[in-house]
Amino acid sequence: MLILDEVDFKYGKKDLFRNLNLDLKPGNIYGLLGKNGAGKTTLLKIMAGLLFSSEGSCEFSGMDVSKRLPSFLEDVFFLPEEFYLPPIKGSLFLSLRAPFYPNFDYKSFSDYILDFGIELEKPLNTLSFGQKKKFLLSFGLATGTSLVIMDEPTNGLDIPSKTILRRIIAKSMDDNRIILISTHQVKDVENLIDPIIILEDGAVIFNQSTYDVSTNLSMGDSKVLSGDEIYTQEVLGGYQTVEKNITGEESLVDLELLFNSVITQPEKLNSVFNKGGSDE
Numbered sequence: 001m002l003i004l005d006e007v008d009f010k011y012g013k014k015d016l017f018r019n020l021n022l023d024l025k026p027g028n029i030y031g032l033l034g035k036n037g038a039g040k041t042t043l044l045k046i047m048a049g050l051l052f053s054s055e056g057s058c059e060f061s062g063m064d065v066s067k068r069l070p071s072f073l074e075d076v077f078f079l080p081e082e083f084y085l086p087p088i089k090g091s092l093f094l095s096l097r098a099p100f101y102p103n104f105d106y107k108s109f110s111d112y113i114l115d116f117g118i119e120l121e122k123p124l125n126t127l128s129f130g131q132k133k134k135f136l137l138s139f140g141l142a143t144g145t146s147l148v149i150m151d152e153p154t155n156g157l158d159i160p161s162k163t164i165l166r167r168i169i170a171k172s173m174d175d176n177r178i179i180l181i182s183t184h185q186v187k188d189v190e191n192l193i194d195p196i197i198i199l200e201d202g203a204v205i206f207n208q209s210t211y212d213v214s215t216n217l218s219m220g221d222s223k224v225l226s227g228d229e230i231y232t233q234e235v236l237g238g239y240q241t242v243e244k245n246i247t248g249e250e251s252l253v254d255l256e257l258l259f260n261s262v263i264t265q266p267e268k269l270n271s272v273f274n275k276g277g278s279d280e
């Protein structure tokens, strides 16, 4: 369990987060969405124990992450958007770094590396950006940590690699693990992330499971508007619409449309949810 309780965070004198609350439970692949500058990377770094809140707390399995205890560090993997890999072979990196993670799964690592077609005997600095990323994604998912945090994991990956990544993320998931993915590439993770968290101006404005989204909202295309829409956007030949789902049956979720509607109409959208909507 990862719990952020009344977290305040400032860059200099400028407030980014004020009284931010969030509760992430094992067994879920959370998707963190938000516009540029919403605070996603900062939030991920607070969770990983790399940035520190001025007030409030962030605890993982009862440990204060800001203390950076060995018991926390061996149970978390953070993949930043920009990273550095040393000029050593992948095999050497593995033998030096994997021992820091007691639950490292060498068999899964080999499988992931094979799936991605990465050579372990090449110096890591001679790999392309996408190849480096695939190496680090394989490593991170094989660490066996209970918390995996990934900032824009699909950035720089070609189309087949994105498909492989989705598969290995799902494969690496278990009931004790929390995976948190921050992304702008919503199509890349559409059928993977659940719940969906949306951050705007340093606040969580939406936090719902895919099931709740699909049973409370109905999204689709329409040639004409009925007036019952919560949100509409014009497309060629008509509109894409978001309405209250009055059937209660599961409907298809279009993440891009959901995101646009939450950003434009946060209160109206959250009011549709029985549980009251966001954590804020």
Ligand SMILES: Nc1ncnc2c1ncn2[C@@H]1O[C@H](COP(=O)(O)OP(=O)(O)OP(=O)(O)O)[C@@H](O)[C@H]1O
Pocket (backbone or CB within 6 Å): 011, 012, 016, 034, 035, 036, 037, 038, 039, 040, 041, 042, 043
């Ligand atoms: N080191 C820093 N010093 C001062 N302000 C910063 C610093 N890093 C980020 N910020 C500011 O904090 C806000 C949130 O930044 P952050 O990188 O967390 O957003 P983000 O949601 O990850 O954005 P993006 O989608 O563009 O990556 C932005 O307004 C940014 O300008």
